[in-house]
Amino acid sequence: MNKIILIVFLIFSGFQLCAQSENSGEAEEVVEINLGNLIIQTIPSELIIEIPKLGIDGNKIQDSIILEEINTGVYDITFILKKKKFKCSVEVLNHKTTHLMVDVKEKKSESKEIQYIPHLPDPIPVPVNTGEVYVIVDDMPEFPGGNLELQRYIAMSVRYPIEAQQKGITGRVFVTFVINKDGRAVGVRIIRSADPLLDAEAIRVVRCMPEWKPGRQEGELVNVSYTIPITFDLQ
Structure with a gap:
């Protein structure tokens, strides 16, 4: 009889240990990873940049770095400019973009x-010939808030290439x-170029635009061609 009681006790104890190990696994905390962005621009351009913490060892000459979704911290x-070195530190905050300008x-x-609006990859081309493309329609497309808001959006969004x-x-x-x-x-392209650097920035600004109120012809939604100038003036 005593043997039977001992066996039952051991089995029950083993069940308790298993339950405790399962519960302890469930209680593990999920570690939150905090990320931010870092943009580095330099004067003069074409320097060697080293960031040991990110594995950037200065193996190439560059004038800027855009680092997206890196761990927060200092x-x-x-x-490095020729044989001269300049060192500094910068802090990246969670869900923030830090811009570092350095005059070496x-x-x-x-x-x-x-x-900061991250540089988007080139979108998959969207065919615009699935329906007729109009130039002038009864109700022309409208940027949210109208033309003044469109001008303000362009002015606020353009990042003049360094x-x-x-x-x-x-x-x-x-x-x-x-x-x-x-x-x-869709179908964004340059019809009058100024310089490849400026062209690329103009395309980026247009691709990042919010959705417009689409155009209508005789009450039906239609595709409408639109052209805008974007001026780059250092003064």
């Missing part, structure tokens, strides 16, 4: 938080696109 950065010759650095600034490149880029029946800008 990063030590070394800038003057050995000055300035960091600030900025609004290389273009340093080279004194200016000009007006004409971008054409189609506002489709969903109000999205």
